[in-house]
Amino acid sequence: MRSQALRGLLLIVSCASFGGAWAVPARAYAHKVKESVAPPRGWVKHNPAPDHNIVLRIGLPQPNFSTLEKHLYEVSDPDHERYGAHLSKEEVEKLVAPHQESVDLVNEWLETHGIQENDLIRSPAKDWVTLRIPIRLAEKMLDTTYHVWKHTASGDAMVRTTSYSLPSHLHDHIEVVQPTTMFGRFKRSASTISWPEDSETTASLQNLPPIVDTVSGTKVDASCNSTITITCLQQLYNAVGFVPSSEGNSVGITGYLEEFANIQDLQSFYADQRPDALNSSFEFFSVKGLLTHHLPVGGLNDQTLSEAGAEAGLDVQFAFGLSHPIPATFYSTAGRPPFIPDVGTPTDTNEPYTDWLDFILSQSNPPLSISTSYGDDEQTVPESFARRACAGFAQLGARGVSLMFSSGDGGVGDNDPDPATQQCFTNDGRNVTRFLPSFPASCPYVTTVGGTTNIPEVAVSRFFSGGGFSDYFPRPDYQKKAVGDYLAALPKGTYEGLFNPNGRAFPDVAAQSDRFRIFLSGRPVLIGGTSASSPAFAGIVALLNDVRLANNQRPLGFLNPLLYSKGVSGFNDITIGHNSGCGTLGFNATAGWDPVTGLGTPNFGKLKELVIS
Incomplete structure (x- = not known):
């Protein structure tokens, strides 16, 4: 549940886009490192990332995935009595849906940064949240700094970081945020x-x-x-x-x-x-x-x-x-x-x-x-x-x-x-x-x-x-x-x-x-x-x-x-x-x-x- 104080805070947040100035500062949370990787072999860090937009994907936990996996193996095993009894779209979505507490806490965090529901795209099961924001806001949310990295062998470049953090109370409610530490070249x-x-x-x-x-x-x-x-x-x-x-x-x-x-x-x-x-x-x-x-x-x-x-x-x-x-x-x-x-x-x-x-x-x-x-x-x-x-x-x-x-x-x-x-x-x-x-x-x-x-x-x-x-x-x-x-x-x-x-x-x-x-x-x-x-x-x-x-x-x-x-x-x-x-x-x-x-x-x-x- 949202706290009364948070509701009051949200009422006075500027209605300007989340790339602009703030009427009040976002609520302060203690950040803790969520993921950190060594500088990847073959990539060289250059200057800090220039201003541009980034599409962040936030993965919420799937607490019942083990149950889905059990269903998957049963309906795929030719010796099992359930072989071929595949699940419906709705049944699968129910099994991978995050707990409502995770949804609520992530929503509160996003709202403190001026990000509203109409700024988001949610996956069918609501286990992924996708948003397009300025990279400076992403750096603030994730307590990190993005840089331009270049791949020495191919000349490819990308904007990434080797570490990002989340408010400590969200670590159990967010599994992954990308693009952050991913240096795949997808070929x-x-x-x-x-x-x-x-x-x-x-x-x-x-x-x-x-x-x-x-x-x-x-x-x-x-x-x-x-x-x-x-x-x-x-x-x-x-x-x-x-x-x-x-x-x-x-x-x-x-x-x-x-x-x-x-x-x-x-x-x-x-x-x-x-x-x-x-x-x-x-x-x-x-x-x-x-x-x-x-x-x-x-x-x-x-x-x-x-x-x-x-x-x-x-x-x-x-x-x-x-x-x-x-x-x-x-x-x-x-x-x-x-x-x-x-x-x-x-x-x-x-x-x-x-x-x-x-x-x-x-x-x-x-x-x-x-x-x-x-x-x-x-x-x-x-x-x-x-x-x-x-x-x-x-x-x-x-x-x-x-x-x-x-x-x-x-x-x-x-x-x-x-x-x-x-x-x-x-x-x-x-x-x-x-x-x-x-x-x-x-x-x-x-x-x-x-x-x-x-x-x-x-x-x-x-x-x-x-x-x-x-x-x-x-x-x-x-x-x-x-x-x-x-x-x-x-x-x-x-x-x-x-x-x-x-x-x-x-x-x-x-x-x-x-x-x-x-x-x-x-x-x-x-x-x-x-x-x-x-x-x-x-x-x-x-x-x-x-x-x-x-x-x-x-x-x-x-x-x-x-x-x-x-x-x-x-x-x-x-x-x-x-x-x-x-x-x-x-x-x-x-x-x-x-x-x-x-x-x-x-x-x-x-x-x-x-x-x-």
């Missing part, structure tokens, strides 16, 4: 682009007899060893001839960093590889990335052919091409960190996938299978923030959504061949050599997809499938046996001290990830990276959801408990290759699960029987 998985081989080479390969994949036993066109198409994936993953037919199914792709999915390129792709899909498209949603005059400004949808995004084109062409005619959605989320304050970009924001989470959690019927090919080094995302974002993914899983993330292309951390420029060091001031897991790939509530190449399949070699062990999240029960078996077979002392053997291990699965033929700005190109494997796997999951819906069963939802139990027999085990990085050969692909290709690549013919049994 797409590294994609390589090349031009298709000449027609004579392609024609010669097409005239060769089909290749028999020794793992799956399927026959695959010889040309698939130089160019991956929809037909190649259908053949390799045993999905030839399957036509989705169920109502209520859906598939989605997330787009960030001003990547646009070009419809004309999609039509060219369909004409080339999926003619039955010609003249079909996808639904587009523009997701807010910042606040201007308290109104959301969304992601753009520039259909100029020359501005087409390679990542977005790859994602939509293969995810939607594999799953056609399942209804498809593309989400364009605004925001492009790192941030340099200038006249054209007057507002500093967080990593935009949290904006997308706010948006998608507010929707009554999100897509059932969603792929994302973006992320950060885990250590550049403060653990408090990583846990809260990961909890958002858990909410979607509990509602029946399958989330796929690419594992990244840095091997075990950094596949730069020059040891002098490798960045495999801790970010905590100790500068200790360490493998670098990725986030959100390391979140235990998502399905992380590694990369393979060639037929028969091996771990991708032209770049290296990201994989390893989280330093933030403990290994979940669903993968303890599979990962335990791998670690038990690992020669004693291998990479000791370079990774956390008790951490959540990734990737979970894999798919082809090199030489995908897409159309970009009107021309065919070949593109590769785990940014290809994630949407490809998401397309397969959309097909599996169709199988379940056709049998009057609920969608798959969070996949991992299924994959690591009865689903294992539906995967092609990849046993050749490794994921180099940090001056090492990384981990090896081997029989069973491994931190290069996970459980392996999907065999749709087997999985479609397993998911309804």
Whole structure:
């Protein structure tokens, strides 16, 4: 409850904007440090931050999250009686809602700084509060000083601090405030682009007899060893001839960093590889990335052919091409960190996938299978923030959504061949050599997809499938046996001290990830990276959801408990290759699960029987 004194104080606070002068000073509270980090490796502090606006996200505690997690695992376990009984939007929001005391105390604190309800945007469960304020006010509220920091290797700059404080009585009522100590550079998985081989080479390969994949036993066109198409994936993953037919199914792709999915390129792709899909498209949603005059400004949808995004084109062409005619959605989320304050970009924001989470959690019927090919080094995302974002993914899983993330292309951390420029060091001031897991790939509530190449399949070699062990999240029960078996077979002392053997291990699965033929700005190109494997796997999951819906069963939802139990027999085990990085050969692909290709690549013919049994 607000005190009588506070009510009196609020009555005389100036009605001027919170960037202006005060009629009375804000109520004095004793501040205590909430979070502090060492100056991050590779970043140099420059001058204090100039005047600009900053979008703060304040995370309130979710006291019943453990109950939500229990529901998530029960409805995702194929051996549990509640399997498939996903929660509603309202049920999930109730489970993650903060206590009213937390809401009231945070409101009182904000009001003492002149911030009113109409200055705020609240998440559907009211567990996040977002506000756009001058940075000088943010410094006052958080008892800190922001500086411009520059990344020496890339030249990127951002406005951050290494420590912030909160009134001591709010420490139990606020879990995290960002952007403050987050130095993530939020990047797409590294994609390589090349031009298709000449027609004579392609024609010669097409005239060769089909290749028999020794793992799956399927026959695959010889040309698939130089160019991956929809037909190649259908053949390799045993999905030839399957036509989705169920109502209520859906598939989605997330787009960030001003990547646009070009419809004309999609039509060219369909004409080339999926003619039955010609003249079909996808639904587009523009997701807010910042606040201007308290109104959301969304992601753009520039259909100029020359501005087409390679990542977005790859994602939509293969995810939607594999799953056609399942209804498809593309989400364009605004925001492009790192941030340099200038006249054209007057507002500093967080990593935009949290904006997308706010948006998608507010929707009554999100897509059932969603792929994302973006992320950060885990250590550049403060653990408090990583846990809260990961909890958002858990909410979607509990509602029946399958989330796929690419594992990244840095091997075990950094596949730069020059040891002098490798960045495999801790970010905590100790500068200790360490493998670098990725986030959100390391979140235990998502399905992380590694990369393979060639037929028969091996771990991708032209770049290296990201994989390893989280330093933030403990290994979940669903993968303890599979990962335990791998670690038990690992020669004693291998990479000791370079990774956390008790951490959540990734990737979970894999798919082809090199030489995908897409159309970009009107021309065919070949593109590769785990940014290809994630949407490809998401397309397969959309097909599996169709199988379940056709049998009057609920969608798959969070996949991992299924994959690591009865689903294992539906995967092609990849046993050749490794994921180099940090001056090492990384981990090896081997029989069973491994931190290069996970459980392996999907065999749709087997999985479609397993998911309804």
